[in-house]
Structures are given as C-alpha cells and as structure tokens.
Amino acid sequence: MCGNNMSAPLPAIVPAARKATAAVIFLHGLGDTGHGWAEAFAGIRLPHVKYICPHAPTMPVSLNMRMSMPSWFDIYGLSPDANEDEAGIKRASENIKALIDQEVKNGIPSHRIILGGFSQGGALSLYTALTTQQKLAGVVALSCWLPLRNSFPQVEQSRHTPVCTCTSVLQCHGDSDPLVPFIFGSQTAAKMKDLINPDNMVFKSYRGLPHSACPEEMVDVKRFIEKQLPPISDE
Template identity: 60%
Template structure:
C-alpha cells in the first residue's frame, strides 16, 4: 500500500487483488449492504486478468433506516426499496465523492481514468452507476449487478455528459430484494443518459439476489473488451 492512501479514506483498508503482471487497468468494485470488500474479492479473483487490479473498498458502518437503524456497512442510508421511497441524497453524493477520490488516486499513480472501471452489486452497483454517470472523467465502463439508479429523477441533468460510457447491467429474474423490473426500469432510464447501444442488460432465470457463474463470465468478457491488455 502507498503511504498516501490515508488521504483517501476508503482506500486505507480496501482489499486489493493485484494483477500478475504490470497493472495497466483497475476495476473498483463496491459490495452490497451489510457486506465488506472481502465478500467480492474472492469472486473477482476467479475472473482475474493479469494486467488488471481489483480494488474492493469497505463501506463505512452507518445506521440504516431500512433495517431499524442498525449499524452496518452501507454506502449511504436506505429508507426503503421501492422506486418512490425518499432517498439519502447527501449520503449518495458524499459516497460518490469518496469513489471519485479513489479514481483520482489511481490516476495520480499511473492508471488513467479511461483505464478504470467501476462495478458493484446491489447498493454498491447503484453507487457505481451514479458515480460513473456524474464523474468528470470518461471511465472505461460500469458493471451494475442487481441494482438501480439512485436519484434517478435528477438525470439526465445530473449527468456529466459522457454519452459513450459502456454499461453492463445484470439482474437475477428471481430477485425478491430488488425485483428485476427495477433493473429493467433502470436500463430504460439509462437510454436517456448514455447512447442506448452502450447499454447491455442481461437477466438470469432462476437467480435470486446474488450472482451466478454465467453472470461472472459476462463480467469477465466485459472487462476484457473494455480494458484490453495494452
């Protein structure tokens, strides 16, 4: 770890899966509610590419309204899981700023933003979508698993205008936590924010609120395509 990681709060104890050769690209992957970076580091190791570094930060512990204010790892507060539920606007923006700080840190250390991809599952996927769409840099792409677009009513106005952002969206058809309809509604909304041909929305029959082997293979292909070896 570099000595200046402490200035980037979420990087200080992030789990890093290093590439086997010179790292020329990075994927910052955000876990879901109540999880940690360790939860996804193992899964991502299974689709590792030799030139790509995976960074899996841990969300801070905060009281979550949806879970009776119990303290748990969360990127921002959740009041509920329906599209009309009020959202933690300041928390979402603050969390996005923390992820943007990681992007800046990697850029300073030699991996340019166009070689950095964001990804995440559930709440982490939601944050990765929001962060990429509002980021001033053109990123390599976004992997959005079993999630939604936070503050969706603020788009397309809130978008930084990068129309050519590749987005891979995956959702289990048996997801009872975040129904697949939310994923479909998100994919529709994204067509007004980025070029529609940049969006790939895949659904997986029989899969609940989790990932599956086929999905991870799709993620690997997406990373290989948009972060090729230099």
C-alpha cells in the first residue's frame, strides 16, 4: 500500500526477455496500481522491451469526497470547465520526467522510450510528452484527456513548430465511456493534432467500450509499440 507521505512503492516491472534496448513507461488510472497493467503488458510483451508501471502516491482526492487513494494529482471534477490541480499536475509530470531520465542513465535512450497511461495516467502522459525536452519514441493515451489544455499554444502559434518532440501518438477511447466521455477524447485528439505533426497522431475508437481496456485495443497498443520500438540490429 502507498503511504500518506506522498511516496509510492517501487514500480511494477516486466523485464525484457533479453537485453533491454527499449522501454515502455505506463501510468495507471485513479485508484489503481501499476500491477494490473504490468500483467496486461506481460501478455503482449516484446522480448527486447522493458515495461515499467509505476504506482501513484496515495493522496486525498476532491472528486471522491477527499478519500485517500492512489492518484497522480488531485481531480476536482470531470466537466470540461472544472478547475484543475495545476501544481499537482506539474509536480507529477516532473516526477515522470525524472523516471524517464533514470532509464536514459540506465542506457536506454529517450527515443527508445514510449510513455503511456490509462485515464488519469494517460492524461499525465500526454501533458508530460508535451512539456518534456526529451525526444520520446511515442505516447499511448487510453481513455483520457489533455490536462491544462489552455496552457498550450493556439493553432496559429504552433502550426509550424510542433510542441511535442515525440514521433507518434496513439490515442484510444471507448465510445461508451461514462466517466471520461468519448467527446473529451475526440476533442483531445483534435487539440493534439494542433500541437504535433497531425500525420503522427492516430485516434482510435472502440464500439461499446466503457471506461476500460479491451483485447482489440491491447492488440493495437502492441502493434504501435512494435512499430515505434523495433529490435535494433545488434540484438
């Protein structure tokens, strides 16, 4: 269990079957841990890829009557105009950037790292990808939204200078999501196409899928990882 001291246990890790030459860092959703996602990635693992699923610290969450639970940052509401925990989002993003930096120190270059997440974790992965100086291999954003979206440049400013230095983004969303409505996902995809090269942005929808993942989606995630993190010649 996470403690109330804002610390979190070590990430759940699916090690590479051979020398790790690439990594996926994947962030779970509100109230969850990294263990379930580590199991999911173990089922679609690639032998040269290391999968890192960190656990969020436990904190009181305003959305859930200030109950303490694993959360990357506070959430005040789910409506598009709800106030956002700007300080908490930025603090969490810096922690994820530090995790990326640690993998770089461990010998995996940033362009061989995919960042991703589900729901709140997906939101944090998008924000982090748009604000990091590291060039990532890509982002996998599932059932999520872009936090602090108004802090990014408008279309006219960003069209010729993409904000995000990652090469590709795969965004997925169920069309029957009752928690993070599908319209949030489609609006986020439209915003992302303004901030990155739109040719590098893929938005996939899944009929009847609620706020969860499905086998079809995980196959799409695996294919994206295979494309962005191919084996290198000396493996």
